[in-house]
Amino acid sequence: MNEFSSGDDAVTRAADRLLRVAADRVPCPPVRAVIGTDDVKAAHAVQELPAPRRLAAGGRVTGRRIGFTSPAVQRQPDVEQPDVGVLFADTGVEDGASVPVDEMLQPKVDRGDGTAGPGDPPAALAWLARTARDVGDPLRADTVVLSGALGPMVPAAGGDVFRADITGLGSVPVRFHTSGGEGVPA
Structure with a gap:
């Protein structure tokens, strides 16, 4: 896990802010207004700090995710490098299931064609492996990894259906619905 002083008020305040967002x-x-824009270890600590609380509440880590891997995606939120986060079992979506948009803050979908990606998906995975090692939480053999978007993100709404066709792997459809049922498969 990341190392930071328990007295690091900025990291704690930022993590608490994200926990409130998740709850409310x-x-x-x-x-970044709390921790700054150039302290990568603090940014990773903010992402990791809530994990023990989720684990204590019964959450289960299933993997890691890499975000902002392409230059095109990095320009949207105005960041300069990829980021990494934890995947919990309760954030997964089973094959054929519909995603409830009203349980998300800003539902978005990658609409890229791969040309804006990091050039080689293993390059993104290598970056994650180095970063995870450097912050003291190396990848394990059974870690699920989401290696980042292939292009800019677009908003998703109830009733939307998207499909990714991945050469050599097949297709992955995703459907979004609202609690009123719009978009739920029959």
Whole structure:
């Protein structure tokens, strides 16, 4: 796990802000205003700090995710490098299931064609492996990894259906619905 002082008020404040967002489902200003924009270890600590609380509440880690892997995607939120986060079992979607948009703050879908990606998906995985090692939480053999978007993200709404065709792997459809049922498969 990341190392930071328990007295690091900025990291704790930023992590608490994100936990409130998750609990209340109300967006907050970017945490970079609290921790700054050039302390990568602090940013990773903010992402990792809530994990023990989720684990204590019964959450189960299933993997890691890499975000902002392409230059095109990095320009959208105005960041300069990829980021990494934890995947919990309760955030997964089973094959054929519909995603409830009203349980998300800003549902978005990758609409890229792969040309804006990191050039080689193993390059993104190598970056994650190095970063995870450097912050003291190396990848394990059974870690599920989401290696990042292939292009810019677009908003998703109830009733939307998207499909990714991945050469050599097949197709992955995703359907979004609202609690009123719009978009739920029959």
